[in-house]
Amino acid sequence: MVARRVREASPALLAVLMVAAVARLLWPALYQFKMDEFWLMDRSLRLARHGEWTWLSNKTNWSVLPIHSPLNTYIVALPYLITPDPRAPRVLVGLLGVAATGVLYAFTRRAFGPRAALITGLLFALSPFAVEWSRFVWNPNIAQPFIALWMLTGLLGYSEGRRWARIAHWLALSGAVQAHLGLASQLGPLSLLLVALAWVHQPAERRALMQHTALGAALAAVTCIPWVIGLLEAGLFQGDSAPTGDEPGHTFQYVRIVFSSLASGTDYWSIARAGSSEGNWWPPLVTEKILWARTWFTLAGLGWLAVTGWRRRWVGVPRLLLVLLTLWPLVNFLVSPIFVVDFYLMPIMFGAAVVQGAFFARLSEIQPWTRWPVAGAVLVLLALQVWLLAATWRWLQIDGVQEPFRAPMSLHMSLLDEWAQATDGTVTLLTETKEAKYDKTEQEWLWDVIGESHDTRVVRMPQGIPIDPRGQIIVGTLRGPTIPALFGEGNLAGELSTREPIFRWIEIPPGYQPALDYVPETIARFDNGARILGIEVLGEPQPGQPWSLRVIWQPEVTDIDAQVQFSVRAVDADGNTYGQADMASLSGWLWRAGDTVINPVEIPLSESLPDGGLRIQLLMYTLPDMRNANAIDEAGGIQAPWLFLAEPRSRQGT
DSSP, X not given: OHHXXXXXXXXXXXXXHXXXXXXXXXXXXXXXXXXXXXXXXXXXXXXXXXXXXXXXXXXXXXXXXXXXXXXXXXXXXXXXXXXXXXXXXXXXXXXXXXXXXXXXXXXXXXXXXXHHHHHHHHHHHTOHHHHHTTSSOOHHHHTHHHHHHHXXXXXXXXXXXXXXXXXXXXXXXXXXXXXXXXXXXXXXXXXXXXXXXXXXXXXXGHHHHHHHHHHHHHHHHHHTHXXXXXXXXXXXXXXXXXXXXXXXXXXXXXXXXXXXXXXXXOOHHHHHHHHHSTTOSSOHHHHHHHHHTHHHHHHHHHHHXXXXXXXXXXXXXXXXXXXXXXXXXXXXXXXXXXXXOGGGGHHHHHHHHXXXXXXXXXXXXXXXXXXXXXXXXXXXXXXXXXXXXXXXXXXHHHHOOSSTTSSBHHHHHHXXXXXXXXXXXXXXXXXXXXXXXXXXXXXXXXXXXXHTTSSEEEEETTSOEEXXXXXXXXXEOOSSOHHHHHHOGGGEEEEEEOSSSEXXXXXXXXXXXXXXXXXXXXXXXXXXXXXXXXXXXXXXXXXXXXXXXXXXXXXXXXXXXXXXXXXXXXXXXXXXXXXXXXXXXXXXXXXXXXXXXXXXXXXXXXXXXXXXXXXXXXXXEEETTTEEEOEEOTTOOEEESSEEEOSOEEGGGO
């Protein structure tokens, strides 16, 4: 019996899976590359490629919980075990979306028959919304196969009495909740309802029912142990959590839009992108009206399922479950203490797809002649979904850059490939100076993830700039004139405006050595592995004005775990201070032995300067412990925390 069902389902299921795979896996780098994605990818990359274990996932989602379960990190880390290519996690998420489509097909076939399964599978496989959220790495996207498995195991376990499925059901619920906490209130109560209904309608199974349910719940709890450990370590059980976001205030109009978007599978972004694409032969608003009409069709289908489910009582549990799965998340949405956006409510999308497939199948069975109008309607919907996807992809290829973090991943990858091919050394990217949200700026996260497969370093300005002796390209991503200010307009090798950001870059030849105006007369080393080469002066010292210098130094060690700072003093022969400045230097994990590091610094000078000229004192220390690095002599003996550059001598005089 089982083998025959598998053979019967195989051709249709294979077709559905192939359609879903093409829609989700084609051009994985095409879609926008945004903050939440590369934050999660960075955490997974550290785990897989650098062994940095974590008990928590990314700390980026302020709307539900400050810190997610590490399950997402563990899942996204899997492809990084094979390759550092940033497209690999996207391919994995696409495959998870394909798997979700297949499981949804299996659920629908089980509950409503093969015709309903085929319609549901194709509508979901080509749903612009489902495709959109299967093409990049976000927490809700990873939840998709768990939602589908939750549906299938709920049907098999609590409606059909499959004991193994009862256990698997709670594991699927755990996976969905750990992918995105918002699913707990959407799916958890429905799981309890299934248990209650099975208790009422299967009295002979009550003992086994509770045993399997308890075992499944216990195993689900075990899978949450890493998350609990992380929350305890972060102090989040003691109330030390981040703000929950915006206040509720959802209007009826907004509720309608969210439900229509999920029920129709037509997200507003796709409509907007389609409308922005030049040369589209079909108006996007027409597509919107036709596809969004599926909202009313879904409501009609829900009414049909509710009536037939009530009449059939226990046999109608799948129908009642679908009604609740499609409508219950809206209740959570309306009473939520946080601002909820559409993709938080993904169960609606799954429920609506099955409702539509089952309802279309039923309409086609009313009379022999109804089969053809229904088939035509389904084909029109599928064709419009294909058009909307194609228009979206066209828009992304032509005009997909609007903000720094909404540019397609392909843009960043192509730029980095171009820069990397221009040198045998490294590519160093200078990022924005704005305060990092956590331990990195957004641009640092972005380029670290993209550059893992290249010899790339990301430096937050105004940190020191490392110069590879093999040569390199230095790219400025600041909105201001970073590169011209540091190296002069005449040294620019290229410039590219992508609206935001504007990239400017220079090429540093192999063996490059900066001009040193003042060099130390004796060895100048710190016990942290830094050797001071000298000072480049960018202007004569003027009373009451900033004195622009560059500290030129070399790391003699590679990759230290420290955030390094410089303190620079301008003093006279007697050690009296006439100006002092502290600035960040190159982070220790970016050190490479043999590099030359340029540290720009501006010392605000006092209103009066000594007649005998100024000397320089240097201090290196680490944050946040404020530990000083000691100046040492050739034998390694400690001299003092401050390195005194003796009477400086001009290179022109040597």
